Amino acid sequence: MNPAQLADEVRAALTAAVADGALSVAVPDEITIDRPRSREHGDYATPVALQLAKQAGVPPRTIAQALAERLRAAPGVAAVEIAGPGFVNIRLETAAIGALARDVVIAGEKYGSASTLSGIAVNLEFVSANPTGPLHLGHARWAAVGDALGRVMRAQGAAVTNEYYFNDAGVQIDRFAMSLLAAARNQPVPEDGYGGAYIAEIAQRVVQDHPEAAGLPDDEALRTFRTEGVQLMFDEIKSTLHTFRTDFDVYFHEDSLHSSGAVTTAVNKLKDSGSLYEKDGAWWLRSTEYGDDKDRVVIKSDGNPAYIAGDLAYFLDKRSRGFSLCIYMLGADHHGYIARLKAAAAAFGDDPDTVEVLIGQMVNLVRGGEPVRMSKRAGTVVTLDDLVDALGVDAARYALIRYSVDTTLDLDIDVWTRQTNDNPVFYVQYAHARLASLERHAADLHIELGDDYDPALLDTAQEAELLALLAGYPQVVAAAAELREPHRVARYLEDLASGYHKFYDAVRILPMGDEPATDATVARLWLCRATRQVLANGLALLGVTAPERM
RNA sequence: GCGCUCGUAGCUCAGCUGGAUAGAGCAGGGGACUUCUAAUCCCCGGGUCGCAGGUUCGAAUCCUGCCGGGCGCACCA
Numbered sequence: 001m002n003p004a005q006l007a008d009e010v011r012a013a014l015t016a017a018v019a020d021g022a023l024s025v026a027v028p029d030e031i032t033i034d035r036p037r038s039r040e041h042g043d044y045a046t047p048v049a050l051q052l053a054k055q056a057g058v059p060p061r062t063i064a065q066a067l068a069e070r071l072r073a074a075p076g077v078a079a080v081e082i083a084g085p086g087f088v089n090i091r092l093e094t095a096a097i098g099a100l101a102r103d104v105v106i107a108g109e110k111y112g113s114a115s116t117l118s119g120i121a122v123n124l125e126f127v128s129a130n131p132t133g134p135l136h137l138g139h140a141r142w143a144a145v146g147d148a149l150g151r152v153m154r155a156q157g158a159a160v161t162n163e164y165y166f167n168d169a170g171v172q173i174d175r176f177a178m179s180l181l182a183a184a185r186n187q188p189v190p191e192d193g194y195g196g197a198y199i200a201e202i203a204q205r206v207v208q209d210h211p212e213a214a215g216l217p218d219d220e221a222l223r224t225f226r227t228e229g230v231q232l233m234f235d236e237i238k239s240t241l242h243t244f245r246t247d248f249d250v251y252f253h254e255d256s257l258h259s260s261g262a263v264t265t266a267v268n269k270l271k272d273s274g275s276l277y278e279k280d281g282a283w284w285l286r287s288t289e290y291g292d293d294k295d296r297v298v299i300k301s302d303g304n305p306a307y308i309a310g311d312l313a314y315f316l317d318k319r320s321r322g323f324s325l326c327i328y329m330l331g332a333d334h335h336g337y338i339a340r341l342k343a344a345a346a347a348f349g350d351d352p353d354t355v356e357v358l359i360g361q362m363v364n365l366v367r368g369g370e371p372v373r374m375s376k377r378a379g380t381v382v383t384l385d386d387l388v389d390a391l392g393v394d395a396a397r398y399a400l401i402r403y404s405v406d407t408t409l410d411l412d413i414d415v416w417t418r419q420t421n422d423n424p425v426f427y428v429q430y431a432h433a434r435l436a437s438l439e440r441h442a443a444d445l446h447i448e449l450g451d452d453y454d455p456a457l458l459d460t461a462q463e464a465e466l467l468a469l470l471a472g473y474p475q476v477v478a479a480a481a482e483l484r485e486p487h488r489v490a491r492y493l494e495d496l497a498s499g500y501h502k503f504y505d506a507v508r509i510l511p512m513g514d515e516p517a518t519d520a521t522v523a524r525l526w527l528c529r530a531t532r533q534v535l536a537n538g539l540a541l542l543g544v545t546a547p548e549r550m
Numbered sequence: 551g552c553g554c555u556c557g558u559a560g561c562u563c564a565g566c567u568g569g570a571u572a573g574a575g576c577a578g579g580g581g582a583c584u585u586c587u588a589a590u591c592c593c594c595g596g597g598u599c600g601c602a603g604g605u606u607c608g609a610a611u612c613c614u615g616c617c618g619g620g621c622g623c624a625c626c627a
Binding site (some may be wrong): 012020034036037038045047050051053054060083085086087129167169170171172173202245256273274280281282291294295296298299300301302304306307308310331332333334335336338339359361362382402404406407410414418419422423424426427428429431433434437438441442443445483487488491494495496498501502504505506507508510511512513550 | 552553554555556562563564565567568569570571572573574575576577582585586587588589590591592606607608619620621622623624625626627
């Protein structure tokens with residue numbers, strides 16, 4: 001019995017009470033089932049009687065009474081009590097709780113998957129860093145969180161495309177090219193140019209492949225350094241992301257929007273539909289209608305498209321590819337874009353709610369409380385590669401995903417490289433490794449799960465807590481997907497690992513010495529298998545490994 | 551000035567689409583390994599949930615105002 005099944009029983013009991021005239025209420029679709037903090041309040045509790053009292057026009061305890069009478073007859077329910085103002089506290093039979101391990105083991109990798117998001121095609125755009133330098137910590141946060149969110153949403157049935165928007169048009173790239181050329185010619189960094197050791201490195205690699213390049217006239221030289229430099233930088237970014245276990249389905253080139261005429265097409269479409277207006281020689285988008293501070297220029301008075309023109313064309317392109325939901329993950333310094341992007345959707349006649357913009361706060365790396373600022377290669381910022389060098393991929397991903405993106409993050413290198421339980425990733429992985437070790441021992445002893453077990457034998461408090469934790473996993477994944485908050489999965493895994501460690505400490509699983517395996521041994525092994533499965537499933541959603549040994 | 555966001559234990563943070571006595575880890579103190587991984591577990595102390603109003607059976611959670619921190623407010627990209 002899991003909370004969802006219990007909610008069904010509660011709903012059925014209410015419906016029955018209405019049918020035989022005991023109550024007159026509209027039975028809600030969503031029934032709240034809580035896991036009370038104290039077991040004195042039962043295994044589960046529902047405040048539904050409190051919630052329905054007003055519309056029913058009767059005291060909550062009256063509703064609770066009618067509900068309790070019928071719920072007591074439900075299969076798996078051991079006791080139902082009314083408490084306080086009208087809470088209904090529910091105690092389940094031990095076997096009904098214990099049966100959950102079987103459900104988990106049978107579902108296997110699919111446990112926690114559902115279809116709450118099925119039928120929607122999601123374009124998930126994240127990182128999208130300019131290819132003018134290595135990825136830094138802010139990008140790292142989105143690489144980890146975005147990738148995890150994609151996994152979580154896929155687990156709920158969404159068709160997700162991970163997409164990287166590659167800004168390879170515009171003056172930033174020009175400055176990058178000028179910086180490379182200057183470095184190749186041993187000239188100082190140009191004004192507004194890029195510094196950092198990586199510029200010299202890339203410039204040198206361009207020179208290696210094209211020894212004549214630096215000596216060409218400026219125009220031609222810049223063209224070569226621009227094309228080759230961007231390619232090298234972009235390969236490096238892809239490689240960094242791949243190492244970080246974040247791969248994209250689509251790398252979209254902004255340049256292609258301009259060269260293909262997509263920008264012109266999009267702008268003309270908006271002019272035709274009256275979504276743009278002309279003022280002071282420029283064309284403006286009515287973004288104020290969607291919460292923007294001011295309307296935005298799409299075509300500048302010199303006739304050139306402004307940056308947002310590319311966004312408009314890009315959005316149109318996404319829609320033409322059939323996405324029903326476009327998610328953009330941006331840094332806090334870009335929160336001003338929310339209204340703009342929603343206005344873009346509206347301008348093309350789409351519901352602005354089909355555009356979601358997630359804003360992530362900044363990330364700082366600290367060591368012993370002191371900020372770590374300088375990077376070996378990038379000069380002023382810490383790179384994603386630096387982070388991986390310091391923590392490893394597992395800890396780096398986990399550390400970035402574990403916190404709500406709403407909070408500014410200070411990652412302490414000392415904490416995340418520690419191999420103790422103040423390092424959450426080790427704590428969770430250790431639980432998995434412990435379980436794997438246990439199963440190896442069971443195999444050595446020739447103890448097998450068999451076809452089934454007696455769920456009533458999982459009767460200790462620690463087993464009940466662990467089973468309740470396992471039962472809650474599907475709702476955690478569903479909530480993480482719906483709220484776009486993958487950190488919930490990480491927090492859950494820490495709770496689950498804790499529940500397992502407590503169980504392990506309190507209950508002997510395998511027989512000691514020459515003792516024979518009992519039915520209880522087998523039941524506990526089922527519980528262990530189920531726990532390992534959920535730990536593995538959850539870690540997979542985060543893109544973190546589930547080690548067999550540590 | 552306007553907008554977004556955060557403010558919960560000494561520290562780092564969960565909890566926020568309203569539910570019972572507000573949680574975890576760390577830090578501090580004290581315990582538990584002859585047999586399944588002690589990278590673990592148990593116990594102790596620790597709080598005006600920034601402040602003030604409001605909504606209601608019930609508010610850390612929702613609304614309003616204020617205080618404090620971060621980030622933004624281009625015919626740049």
